[in-house]
Amino acid sequence: MKKKKGYFFRKKMTFFAFVLPGAIYMTVMIILPILSNIIMSFQDVNLMNFASGDTHFIGLAMYQDIFRDKVMWTSIWNTLWFTLWCLIFQFPIGFAMAMFFSKDFKGSRFLRGINVIAWMIPMVAVSGIFKYMFNSDIGIINRILLDLHIIKTPVEWLAHGNTAMASIIAANVWKGVPFNMILLATALTTVPADVYESASIDGANQIQRFFYITVPLLKPAIISVLTLGFIYTFKVFDLVYVMTGGGPGSSTEMLSTLAYRYSFNEYNFSQGAAVANVLFVLLMLVGVFYIRIVTKEDEEI
Amino acid sequence: MKMKTSARHMLLMTAGIVITLLFLFPLYWMITTSLRPPGETFTDPSFFPSTICLDSYVLENEHGVTLFTYLKNSCIVSIGSTLITMVLAIPASYGLARFKNKMISVGLFVFLVAQMLPSSLILTPLFVNFSKLGLINNHIGVMLADATITIPFAVIILRTYFKDIPKELEEAAIIDGCGPWKTFIKIMVPVSSSGIITALSMSLFMAWGDMVFSLTFLNQENMKTLPLILYKAMGELGVRWEILMAYSTVVVLPILIIFIIMQRYIVNGLTAGAVKG
Structure with missing residues (x-):
């Protein structure tokens, strides 16, 4: 009996030994930065004062600032619009291929495994390849469309708002x-x-079988895929930064x-932090679904 | 009847190959463009390059640096951060999978949230802290930052593997007189090796492909990594697409090779980790 108690005590200690190094890393590199990001968004940290520490708390002024700027609303709308269209295309295409x-x-x-390569390719390379393919003068996409007489003159994909958005959506969908x-x-x-x-014996055709059997049975996976897809797409950075730089306009x-x-071109760190916090809050609205899915399955096991 | 099914098989197989070739066409186009002589991209290039030209791979750029230097930097950063990831994530995920209490739920929650984090959320604080610690223009800074992406991912994948291992295995080891660490290293790690291979490859891929941390923390030319230089080159070289595609190919090729060799492990491991969480 005594021995057993000692074992459990040791077991607890071992557990800490296993998890502690990772936990310390997570605290220093992720949790504290998130907290400091929150604090920073209530201050006026910029390139001039971040080293000296001569910063001041300014309350919600930074948030009022960013929301007063039209570009903030445009960015929120663009992020949602981009994510929506990516999911609208990638989910059915992915489902059909599956x-x-x-x-x-x-x-x-x-063959299925080979197609997964596209997912493994670094976003910066995907962006480079698609920027090349969408090039208005020598891009393969314009060339094919011209050859097929779908367009008469080359489309300047990345020079106009709507077509630039379509181009980054296409690249993201591919990945x-x-x-x-x-x-x-x-x-x-x-x-x-x-x-x-048994369904085909009952006379269900392929479409009926798909909607009445496959989809309901796959519901947990479908929810997982859409939630994760939303999260990964919503935080898109490399693709947009490389392909369009946020432009035109x-x-x-x-x-x-x-x-x-805001943070690294204008060196207004607090302003950047405030925008990043808004992104995080919006992301977590969907993120809680994902966490719930995972932890729920955890309880079942 | 038999004829019919084998014809159907052939048809499906052909369709499968056609879909794959179309889907992966961007990669073909990248590799063949990188092999074209300068200027050929402008003169209406055909499906195949006219001659194979390796200039884009071997020439120095205008900073007097060859691709080899960037390749070396990328290797250092991605291998370093993968090592950090493995050393921290393997024991942590075992702990999270095997012990049950309130703190575990909190721990798991932290890793799940971390997996969703946009890099921009921690980028500014890390930049400020790294500046104070002298980790700017230092590969260790980038390694540590890359691990913020790879560790949560690896933990989520590995935890599922450790959870699926029957508890009897450990109990037997403990009865045989193995301590927890010995059990972990001698039994749990080998048994979950396929999961570890998945986590390791994915960490390597993610760190290898990272642009945002390199972009923010490295500005000295001979320190830069391949993804960063690919981005920079797009601004500096503009229309030299054969060179840009050579850079892209060097970014993509190692992943392509490792993935094709490890395909089975990676695909299985990813689906297990992602679907089950």
Whole structure:
């Protein structure tokens, strides 16, 4: 009995030893910076005073400032608009590819895996490649559209607001599709085949089977994919920074790029911090769903 | 009947190959452009380069630095931050998977939130702190910052692996007289090696591809990493697309090779970690 107690005490200590190094890192590198970001957003930290520490608390003035600027509202709208359209395209395309590659043919698994490469490619490279492909003079996209007589003159994709937005959406969708595909494909493997068999005996056609069997059975995976997709897309930075720099004008300015611009181009650190905090709050509105999904599954196990 | 199914198979397989080729066309276009001689991108290039020209890969840029230097920096940063990630994430995820109390729930919550964080949220405080600590223009600063992305990701993946290992395995080891650390290193780590391979590859990929931390913390030319130089080059070289695509190819190729070799592990590991959380 005594021995057992000692074991449990040791077990607790071991647990701390396992988790502590990681916890210290997380505290120093993530939790404290978040707190300091919050504090900073109530101060007036900029390039002139951040080293000397001669900063002052200014209350909510920075938030009033950023929301008075029209570009803040444009960025919020752009971020939502961008995220919405990315999901509208990447989810159905990813779903369709998941359905296709779940069919039983030689090489289906291998080909499906190969397509996942697009998801692994660093965003900066994706941005570079798509910037090249959307180039108005020599880009392959204009060339194909011209050859097919869909357009008569080259489109200056990145020079106009709407087409620039469409271009970054296209690039992000390309990277996002395999993510949707692979998660949904894994979920599809959990659907038992006999459910389909009994449905087809009952006379359900393919479309009915899809909407009345596949979708309801995949609901948890679908919610996961959409929530995670929203989170990853909403915090987009590299893609926009590299492909359009937020332009032309502020037509593709996102919350993340605006925060970066305030902090590191204008060196108004407090202003950047305030925008980043708004981004974080909006992100967490959806994030709580994700956390709930994960922790709920945790309890079930 | 048999003829019919095999024809259907052939058709599906052909369709699958066509979809894959179309989908991955941007990568083909990147690699072939990088091999074109200067200027060919302007003269209506055909599907294949006319000649194979490696100039874009070997020439020094206007800063007198070759791609090799950036490649070396990228290797240092990504391997360094992956090591930090593994050393911290493997024990932490084991702890989070195996012990149950209130603090664990808090810990898990922190990692989940951290996984969602936009880099811009911690970028400004890190920049201010790193400036004070002399970690600007220092690869260690970038490694530490990259690990803020890779550690939460690795923990979430690895925790699922450790949770799926039957508890009896540890109990047997403890009865055999193994202490917790010995059990962990001799049994748990080897058993979950496929998860560790996934987490390791993903950490490597994420750190390798990071632009925002390099952009913010490195401004000395010979310290810069490949993704950063790719971004900078797009502003400086403008229309030299064969060079820009060579830079992109060097960013992409290592990932491509590792991914193709490790495909099975990575795909399985990712889906397990992401779906189950």
